[in-house]
Amino acid sequence: MTMRVCLASGKGGTGKTLLATSLAVYxxxxxxxxxxxxxxxxxPNGFLFLRPEIVREERVTVPVPALKTGVCSGCGECRxxxxxxxxxxxxxxxxxxxxxxHSCGGCVIVCPEGALEETPREIGTLLRGMSxxxxxxxxRLDIGETRAxxxxxxxxxxxxxxxxxxxxxxxxxxxxxxxxxxxxxxLVLVTEPTPFGLHDLRLSVELGRGLGLGMAAVINRSxxxxxxxxxxxxxxxxxxxxxxPFRREIAAVxxxxxxxxxxxxxxxxxxxxxxxxxxxxx
Amino acid sequence: MLLAFTAAGKGGLKxxxxxxxxxxxxxxxxxxxxxxxxxxxxxxxxxxxxGAGPQAAAxxxxxxxxxxxxxxxxxxARAALEGLGLGMWKCKAPATVxxxxxxxxxxxxEEIKPPR
Numbered sequence: 001m002t003m004r005v006c007l008a009s010g011k012g013g014t015g016k017t018l019l020a021t022s023l024a025v026y027x028x029x030x031x032x033x034x035x036x037x038x039x040x041x042x043x044p045n046g047f048l049f050l051r052p053e054i055v056r057e058e059r060v061t062v063p064v065p066a067l068k069t070g071v072c073s074g075c076g077e078c079r080x081x082x083x084x085x086x087x088x089x090x091x092x093x094x095x096x097x098x099x100x101x102h103s104c105g106g107c108v109i110v111c112p113e114g115a116l117e118e119t120p121r122e123i124g125t126l127l128r129g130m131s132x133x134x135x136x137x138x139x140r141l142d143i144g145e146t147r148a149x150x151x152x153x154x155x156x157x158x159x160x161x162x163x164x165x166x167x168x169x170x171x172x173x174x175x176x177x178x179x180x181x182x183x184x185x186x187l188v189l190v191t192e193p194t195p196f197g198l199h200d201l202r203l204s205v206e207l208g209r210g211l212g213l214g215m216a217a218v219i220n221r222s223x224x225x226x227x228x229x230x231x232x233x234x235x236x237x238x239x240x241x242x243x244x245p246f247r248r249e250i251a252a253v254x255x256x257x258x259x260x261x262x263x264x265x266x267x268x269x270x271x272x273x274x275x276x277x278x279x280x281x282x
Numbered sequence: 283m284l285l286a287f288t289a290a291g292k293g294g295l296k297x298x299x300x301x302x303x304x305x306x307x308x309x310x311x312x313x314x315x316x317x318x319x320x321x322x323x324x325x326x327x328x329x330x331x332x333g334a335g336p337q338a339a340a341x342x343x344x345x346x347x348x349x350x351x352x353x354x355x356x357x358x359a360r361a362a363l364e365g366l367g368l369g370m371w372k373c374k375a376p377a378t379v380x381x382x383x384x385x386x387x388x389x390x391x392e393e394i395k396p397p398r
Contacts, residue, residue, distance in 0.1 A: 099338070
């Protein structure tokens with residue numbers, strides 16, 4: 001049985017990657033058979049810290065409609081069906097905007113002339129590698145591409161087998177985050193005790209509840225701000241597993257691409273507490 | 283011939299032109315021969331996550347416009363307008379729709395030609 005722990009946050013820059021990379025390395029050292037998944041495919045930066053040796057790269061595609069030459073009658077059935085405005089009626093034919101397509105395939109089905117066919121469109125790359133005994137996999141969305149969710153789904157489908165998966169989620173609460181958190185065994189919300197942190201934490205908790213996930217929290221930069229985040233988590237019955245104080249040294253090590261785990265007793269303490277939580281949830 | 287002008291707000295010919303096409307708040311449809319406003323309406327594509335350009339292009343075409351005057355056109359808007367057979371002219375902001383119409387008549391607006 002695989003146990004998947006997801007690190008997410010509403011607000012960006014709260015410390016998801018700091019904790020996810022450190023937790024993955026810690027678990028790999030102590031329990032073995034661990035996979036790190038970077039699902040923050042719009043800016044995947046976990047590999048900057050884990051520095052895996054890349055053993056495989058795979059291009060990921062989504063199906064989009066293409067018009068066969070001279071078959072379309074311009075009836076507009078496909079345009080009426082498309083919920084994303086990816087098809088435009090012209091005088092005697094339609095025009096397809098593949099960037100706007102969400103790959104439902106409906107247009108191909110409703111076309112009475114059989115004028116549309118699905119063709120693959122590349123949206124990003126899956127990377128896989130090893131960092132010591134830690135198996136690492138990351139999605140990297142192509143520049144300018146807007147659809148992160150299909151790439152994240154593929155990342156999860158193709159996740160190398162491991163007893164524990166540590167997933168680094170994108171920030172926010174959009175489709176890409178939902179795709180990354182689906183099926184998680186434990187959701188760790190990384191937050192900070194500021195009004196902005198609290199505002200986005202509420203959204204994340206709502207999303208976690210909607211997905212029916214068990215949740216725990218880590219408060220980063222815990223000696224700044226106020227107590228509103230703690231009070232909120234208490235009211236929601238979400239346990240604060242660890243708090244990491246604001247330390248310039250942690251930021252300096254992180255900025256240099258170092259692992260917080262090996263350089264900061266505060267990060268190590270938080271990771272040990274998180275590892276305990278992962279044990280209990282598994 | 284009817285031309286669609288992108289407008290920043292209400293006011294027909296007196297409205298300021300908006301330099302964006304797909305995300306312009308309103309469209310003003312003008313009969314360029316008579317100089318009369320035949321229609322003006324909000325642009326629902328303003329709220330679109332993606333693809334405001336093609337949606338706006340379809341909308342102005344439905345209203346009978348044969349060309350569009352705006353500040354700039356994104357790549358998808360351009361493709362859609364070309365496909366629909368609508369001409370594209372670049373306006374100079376700040377200016378009202380009326381002033382821009384006068385410039386158009388004088389041949390003072392740059393026409394965007396499809397690449398050959």
